[in-house]
Every structure is written in structure tokens, then in C-alpha cells.
Amino acid sequence: MLTSLSIQNYALIDNLHVDFNNGLSIITGETGAGKSILLGGLSLILGKRADLSSLKDTSQKCIIEAVFDVSNYNLKSLFEAEDCDYEDQTIIRREILPSGKSRAFVNDSPVNLNNLQIIGERLIDIHSQHQTMQLVSNEFQFQVIDALAKNDEILQQYKLELKDFKKLQKELKELLVFQAEAIKEHDYNSFLLNELIEANLIEGELALLEEEYETLSNVEAIKEKLSESYLLLNDEQIGVLNSLKELKNNFLKLKGYSTKYDDLFNRVESSFIEMDDVYREIDRMHDTIEADPKRLEEVNSKLLKINNLMQKHAASDISELIKIKNDLDEKVSITENLDNTIQKKSKEIELKTIQLNAIAEEINNNRKNAIPDLITQLETILSSLGMPNAQFKIDCVFGDSFYSNGKDELSFLFSANKGGQFNELKKAASGGELSRIMLAIKSVLSKYIQLPTIIFDEIDTGVSGEISNKMGDIMLLMSKTMQVISITHLPQIAAKGHTHFKVYKEDINEVTTTNLMKLNHDERIVEIAQMLGGIEMSSSAIAHAKELLN
Structure with missing residues (x-):
């Protein structure tokens, strides 16, 4: 989980430090206050490229540092593979120099951006409406099904056998x-x-x-x-x-x-x-x-x-x-x-093909058995999110080719309306619907695998009322097993958080600066009341805010 974030000399931020807790953290603020700046700074920690425009003062370097508790993530082998020092309390630092060059460090060891991206994607999942296209990725859809099918161990076995199979094929070709x-x-x-x-x-x-x-x-x-x-x-x-x-x-x-x-x-x-x-x-x-x-x-x-x-x-x-x-x-x-050698090698490939087919069939059976449960859970969650007619049609057909994760051809179809035609997600669902589908999928996934810290960036855009309340409940439920951070403009979701931060701008010496403050209970009442009724808070807005918090 993300335990702290420090940002110096980045965009509108002079010097900012924030400590995060586990559970559900809420970040609110007026439009343009700088919520996206926080995410921009965090994305640099995750390996995004930077330029001089990131610097608030171009004569000083920009430093962004994040501390992660990774003790429960089983990441030692990943750190070793990326030639990085492993620490349970891992510190990632990114520096952008006035020259335009940037440097990155993991536990004080220099790394390149590729290392940073590979490690970063296992630490934080930033999700916004613009990133819902991950949903239409065949690879992601398989990951979801395999999580429910508990295919992790058998997939590792399959990959080892596939590696041997490809090695034998290469040797035969060379022969x-x-x-x-x-x-x-x-x-x-x-x-x-x-x-x-x-x-x-x-x-x-x-x-x-x-x-x-x-x-x-x-x-x-x-x-x-x-x-x-x-x-x-x-x-x-x-x-x-x-x-x-x-x-x-x-x-x-x-x-x-x-x-x-x-x-x-x-x-x-x-x-x-x-x-x-x-x-x-x-x-x-x-x-x-x-x-x-x-x-x-x-x-x-x-x-x-x-x-x-x-x-x-x-x-x-x-x-x-x-x-x-x-x-x-x-x-x-x-x-x-050579004929004898080639015959022998071909025989080895035949035997390996039989072994691979047996493993791939088991993977296929596990997936087929998991699909009805996945469909039921997704449709139930989506119904509570204002999509009562949402339906999924997921088929997993055993094919002829060996892929990196088995032999299956996956068809992941969706229909949003009763009596509507089933179609691919990108064609059948709107942006708002895709956001809700992604939330539902992440919610289901959190029950089966250890997800990294997830940040929802205004995933609730376009929803309100009872649906937003349900979205907040889902995030709250997810936060029992993982760290969830939600950037939201909805008071119903803001009230669900265990911790609440506010992003705001202030002008000092005619210079605009973005800051972040952790709200206490009374400050939360004011913030939520303003989200409900605007700057001029009415007594009913304050009462409603107290009711939401309680």
C-alpha cells in the first residue's frame, strides 16, 4: 500500500507531504484545484516520461518520493528480476533536473523507466474513465476469469511446459x-x-x-x-x-x-x-x-x-x-x-503436445466452471449500480493453437438493455457504463487476488443519487482487503471514506499554489455540505452532510 507521498517543485505544488492509511481514502476539491496534479506526480513515480514543463521553478529540481509497504505483495522475485534492492518499506524517488534530464531510484538504487513501470504496475492501479479500454483487452478478460478459476498455479505449469515446447520446436527447425x-x-x-x-x-x-x-x-x-x-x-x-x-x-x-x-x-x-x-x-x-x-x-x-x-x-x-x-x-x-535425430525430436514434440493439451484442457474446464459465477456476480453488482438489464455472454472455446495462457478463444460479449443484441464491450457499452463495469470487475477481483493500491479517478462521473451511494459501498467493501483511494465529486462517495483529503488552491504573493490537507470530522461536514449545496451552505445541507457521515 501507498503509505506516504512527497512532492516538491511540481506543477503548482511547492512542497507537499501526505501520509495515507489503509482502507478507503477520499480526495475532493473544486474543479481545477489540482487533483489531476497529484495523479500526474504519482504517475512519474510509476515511470511516466517527464519534461521541463513539470517544474514549478525551472531553476530547481523536482523531487517526487513515494513510500510503499509491500510486505504482503510477494514481490521479492520481481525486484530480483529487475535488479532492484527489495525492502518491505520500499521507497521510490523520481528527480527531474533543470536540464530536463530525469533520474529514478528504487530503495536508493538507480533504475531506468522500464524497471519503474514494471514495478509500478504491481504497486498502484490508477483507474479513470479514460482507462476503461483495458476492459476490452482479451488479456485482461482472461486475467479476470483465471482469478475466479484459481488457475494461477496451473498456468505457471503450462507456461513452463510451453517454454520447453517452443524450445523443442526451435531445435527441430534448426535441425x-x-x-x-x-x-x-x-x-x-x-x-x-x-x-x-x-x-x-x-x-x-x-x-x-x-x-x-x-x-x-x-x-x-x-x-x-x-x-x-x-x-x-x-x-x-x-x-x-x-x-x-x-x-x-x-x-x-x-x-x-x-x-x-x-x-x-x-x-x-x-x-x-x-x-x-x-x-x-x-x-x-x-x-x-x-x-x-x-x-x-x-x-x-x-x-x-x-x-x-x-x-x-x-x-x-x-x-x-x-x-x-x-x-x-x-x-x-x-x-x-539426421533422420533419426529429427524423428526423435519430432517424437519429443508429440509427447510435449499431449502434455500441453492435457494442461490446457484443465485450464479450459476451470474457466468454463468459473464463468457462470463471474457473470452472476457482475450482473448483480451492475444491477445495484443502475444497470438492471446488464447481461454478459462469455464463451471460452478450446482452440487449435497454443497461446501464452492456454488454447482458449475467448468471446466476452455484453448487452446493456433488455432484448438488446450482445456485442463486444467497446461497441455495446458507453463510457459511463464501462466505468461501472470496471468497478464491478475490480470489486469481484478483490475477493480472489491481492490487488495493488487502486486509485479511482472520478470513476463516478455521470452518476448520482442511490447509484453513487452503491458505488461508495462497493469501494468501501473493496477497502477491507486492499487500499482504495477515490478522487470524487460526489458527496455520497466522499462520506464513505475512512480518511478524507481536500485539494485546494491558494494565492501567496500573487503566486497560485496547490495544497492538500487532511480533514477532521468537522471539516468533513463542511466539505460535504459544500459538495451538496455549494459555497453558501444551508442548514439542510449541513444536516444532510452529518447524516451521510453517520
Whole structure:
């Protein structure tokens, strides 16, 4: 509920602060006194755009601040979704700077106007004759029926299932698009894959093949160098082995003279053994290495194939080619198995459709069961509001398409006169009738759901007498479960309020200012008497005012 409202430097208001109570609050005042200014200031709190014309003094900023008790509204999740700090006593502030820029804050955290509008619509419902067109909205009509049908929980379940259903549909569509594209590429991808498979690629093979190619390409040169090395080691005149053998024999004799030659002998002997081993290895290699033109051709062919593939796929080595092969293998495999995947996805959609249909049917049944009660309550209330022949014809037909709130097609028809044709509300009801219908609907809704603070802005225009008295009774009844504020020009309604405020203008230093004051009992008598008989109050008007208040 709205607990307080402060307005500074807005339109005709210098500085105004008002505290509101729960129950029914009444705001009255002469035409042009500034009742609309209050609503204008409040609408800025709810996210309406502002401009410099809102400022009373264009050199100073305008500040509007409202405090709400939201402890019973279950709004924590909404505040989190809008990235706002939640407080049971929530403060919303709007500032309009002399530059024309505006700022908004929720519990001192800056927010944009979209955040403000989303939160604001859950805090205050401002209703005037101009806003009765909400009545003709299919979405609003469903909200009314669903409140009576107690569909809140099942609608949440339906929305979750619908979200999954749409996700599956999107996935199937993407699969079908992918399949269409994949089919075009399938043959080419298969060709590339087979080419890589036939290459029989082995990681690290390239270096080995290049080495083997170099060996096979230079057999004669290798044999020649091996032969030269063989002679260098084993030549009778200058052979390394013969020289080492003589050197070893010399140190063998020397070590017989002194142990200090032992180390040199051992080192020469090790060198002889190593060179002898090298000689034998060269001899073996020389005997085993042979020219192999066929193998050379095979190695050359594979190297050419690998290099061509690397160039074709812009790969730097075999490991990249293997990765490309695996990716192609996956693409080809996916394409070849897409039919199965699509079938599986289609089956999931079929099952989800069955689940959704079952939930939608339950929603439809709940609505159908609630409609007769809604019609009875609305027609009863409207009869008391001077529309005894008002009739509703509401049909809820189970359709073929999944909508955001079920599968129903709603027909919400109205007839104001006995024997009249049923028609859509916007065609069948006048502005005054729409106001009374909205009041009736809000009254019914207040029994079933926690409505926000509701402000009726001269909803009673065009009615008087007993009907206005009934309208006041309805507002009073609504105020037992919610905060109701009524801006009215009818004394019968003004007398119903638990709290009464008066909007008035006064001229100070030749400057007109709008103010708001809370009336005590005696002041209420005067205000209501003036509403009944004008400024010149008669004793009968005062008596009538006292009677209304009592």
C-alpha cells in the first residue's frame, strides 16, 4: 500500500507531504484545484516520461518520493528480476533536473523507466474513465476469469511446459535447416573424408617418411661415404684401427715400467674398442643398404599425397589433418544420422503436445466452471449500480493453437438493455457504463487476488443519487482487503471514506499554489455540505452532510 507521498517543485505544488492509511481514502476539491496534479506526480513515480514543463521553478529540481509497504505483495522475485534492492518499506524517488534530464531510484538504487513501470504496475492501479479500454483487452478478460478459476498455479505449469515446447520446436527447425544445408555438402564432405581415410595418416609419420626418402634417394652416395669410412678405419698403411693397435701395444710395454701409464693404456684401449665397433657397424650398414626404386616411389607418392592434403586443407602437419578428418567424419556421421535425430525430436514434440493439451484442457474446464459465477456476480453488482438489464455472454472455446495462457478463444460479449443484441464491450457499452463495469470487475477481483493500491479517478462521473451511494459501498467493501483511494465529486462517495483529503488552491504573493490537507470530522461536514449545496451552505445541507457521515 501507498503509505506516504512527497512532492516538491511540481506543477503548482511547492512542497507537499501526505501520509495515507489503509482502507478507503477520499480526495475532493473544486474543479481545477489540482487533483489531476497529484495523479500526474504519482504517475512519474510509476515511470511516466517527464519534461521541463513539470517544474514549478525551472531553476530547481523536482523531487517526487513515494513510500510503499509491500510486505504482503510477494514481490521479492520481481525486484530480483529487475535488479532492484527489495525492502518491505520500499521507497521510490523520481528527480527531474533543470536540464530536463530525469533520474529514478528504487530503495536508493538507480533504475531506468522500464524497471519503474514494471514495478509500478504491481504497486498502484490508477483507474479513470479514460482507462476503461483495458476492459476490452482479451488479456485482461482472461486475467479476470483465471482469478475466479484459481488457475494461477496451473498456468505457471503450462507456461513452463510451453517454454520447453517452443524450445523443442526451435531445435527441430534448426535441425531441418541444418539437414537441408548438410545434404548439399554431404557428397563433398564424404569425398574429402574418404581422401583422408585412404591416406592412412599416422601422427608423426611425416618426419619418418622424409628421412626414408632422403636415404632411398641417396643410396650410392651413402654407400660411397661408408666405403671411404671403412678404408679410413681399416687401411693397412694409414688405417685408424692399425694405428690404435700399435699405440695400444706401446702403452702396454710402458705400463710394465710404471703404473702411471695405466690410465693412458686404458683410454687407448677404450678408443680401440669403440673404433673397432664403429668399423663393424659401417661394414654391416654397407652390406644392408640397397637401392629400392619401388619403395622410393611408394615413399615419394605418399609424401606427395600428404603435402597435397596439407596444402588443400591449409594444415601445417599430419596432426591437423587427422583433426580435420575427425571433424569431417563427425559431420558426415551427423548428416547420415539426421533422420533419426529429427524423428526423435519430432517424437519429443508429440509427447510435449499431449502434455500441453492435457494442461490446457484443465485450464479450459476451470474457466468454463468459473464463468457462470463471474457473470452472476457482475450482473448483480451492475444491477445495484443502475444497470438492471446488464447481461454478459462469455464463451471460452478450446482452440487449435497454443497461446501464452492456454488454447482458449475467448468471446466476452455484453448487452446493456433488455432484448438488446450482445456485442463486444467497446461497441455495446458507453463510457459511463464501462466505468461501472470496471468497478464491478475490480470489486469481484478483490475477493480472489491481492490487488495493488487502486486509485479511482472520478470513476463516478455521470452518476448520482442511490447509484453513487452503491458505488461508495462497493469501494468501501473493496477497502477491507486492499487500499482504495477515490478522487470524487460526489458527496455520497466522499462520506464513505475512512480518511478524507481536500485539494485546494491558494494565492501567496500573487503566486497560485496547490495544497492538500487532511480533514477532521468537522471539516468533513463542511466539505460535504459544500459538495451538496455549494459555497453558501444551508442548514439542510449541513444536516444532510452529518447524516451521510453517520
